Amino acid sequence: MSKHFGDVIAVDKLNLEIDEQEFLTLLGPSGCGKTTTLNIIAGLEEPTEGQVFFDDQDVTHIPPEQRNIAMVFQTYALYPHMRVFDNIAFGLRMRKVAGDQIKTRVIEAAQAMEIENLMDRKPRQLSGGQRQRVALARAIVRDPRLFLLDEPLSNLDAKLRITMRTELKRLHAELEKTFVYVTHDQAESMIMSDRIAILNEGKLQQLDNPEKIYNYPTNMFIAGFVGSPPMNFFEAEIRHENEKWQIRGDGFACSLDAETGRRLVHNPPNIVELGIRPEDIGVVTQSDTDPTDVSAQTLALADEYVPGWDTSAEQCFAKAKVIVREPLGSDLFLALELNGATFKVRTRPNIDFGRGDIVSIALNPAKFHLFDPVTGSTLLQPTK
């Protein structure tokens, strides 16, 4: 399916199959085509080419009022001239449901969303969170075959957002219906989805469950988009020597681990982009009490370490300078600088390196991601 607005290609040949009762998220930056796609699924827009099917039915040209779907908008879109009760009842009235049935179902939906005491209020008398619940009640009361949600939590404050994420997940499990969810918040999508469809510039980047997307991103865009703080990237060289793949960057060198070496594509380029997440870089400190810390032996190794090709080192040490210290309470992030490259490392909160200190770090080769510097695609084939 494609959607063009004049010369602008909002959605580019998208192929997507959504499973029954799945919670699928369309994730991507602003302007990537996710809301347009959702609108096309809803029938609010028609695709320029391609089709939309609900089960076996071609609904491409069927107007939204006949698709039996429900949608929750970022702005909630509550009818300002009606009370909460009438807002929720509106859809049922349009479908000519009997009066007393309407009452029962509306109250049921309101109780499910814990807003039964707000029925007589007008939308402008409600808080953001309450409006959100009304919008959800309005969606669930109609018992539609499909739920579409367009960034419904974006207008809520941070704390409420986190609570509502859990709410929505619970709702999805209870209702056992298909949810299609649009967001630009990658954390949200990771927490809530069964599968995530990542879009960029109208094209589908990857469709997978959250774990696979996080651990096996298929290109640099996905790798950098998902995960907070984002993945670090280094320019590096690889070569094959003595039956082993080795990698060298500006200030570090080691062998690739066996699994990564196996997954590497045929004839990879010499120069690659090495991606590694902040939590996969360890800070080497003297500590034998914390098992996650690199041990004192390693500390010695790290101190002697001189980067060069002739290493069969299984660990990838480097020495970098601390630029910023970012304590988060449960974690500590250090922004480091290594020969001009800046990157972030996640470590234990009680490590006391500060700005200007030189630290020894160890990059975990088992967690290396390798990308083609020109195309951005991964150079690692998926694991079987």
Added chain:
Amino acid sequence: MVKHRIGLYLLSFLAMLYLVTPFLWVVLVSFMEEREANQHHWIPRQPTFDNYWPYLAKGSVTDEDKTAGDAVGGFTARQFPRAIINSLINASLVMVMNLFFGSLAAYALARVDFSGKFVLLLFYLGTRSVPGVAIMVPMYLLIRGYGLLDTHLAIILAHTTFTLPFTIWILKGYFQTIPIDLERSARIDGCTRLGALFRVFMPVATPGMIAVGIFAFISSWGEFFFALLLTSSIGSKPVTVLISDFAQELQVDFTLIAAGGVLVVLIPIVLAFIFQRFIIHGIGGAVTG
């Protein structure tokens, strides 16, 4: 700090006085007798309704039935009810035309992207910058060509022409403040496009529509120039033109004119008063939840 406040209130009071006093004086004069009015004092010592009766008097209003007693403006006054009715008819229909065509145009301009949209908007704006005097002759000839001189339709068409561009501009801006998600939500809930328009959009757009409608009404009611140009007989003369007829009388009681002035302005003032809440909201923008 209290001093500041007092200064502000004083200034506001003076400004209000400046604006209201002339009209207040007219109202007071309308309750005086002629000789009192010439004495330059404010409060009528002997208030009287006498100046208002001629406007409500019964009697024929055709030109042939002028009597001697009408010389002091009584004839003009007697034509008043008819003129008020003319004004009401004109202003109401101008309001209806504005609301109907204006809202349709504004909705399209607010919601639909089409080529030439910007040019069209500039065109509307441009029509407002043409002075009435410049087109008075072509307008007259056009109306005469259609045989519409001295009819209600002539005034309604002329007034609609002048008020519609402004209506469209205001409504377009107002409609744009109404989130499109409301109509989308209504469609998802089961309304057709038109259903969404009437059940959801219109109710939310009502304050703006009322404001624009009142404005069109008042604009038409108070218009003098083209009304004068296009009408001649009492069958279609609106009240603004009738008042000017006082100038043709031999000698007129100023108090009589004052009463007439009050009556003319009364209706728009009452309307504006009733609908002031909508006017304020309407120009501001839609309130949504």
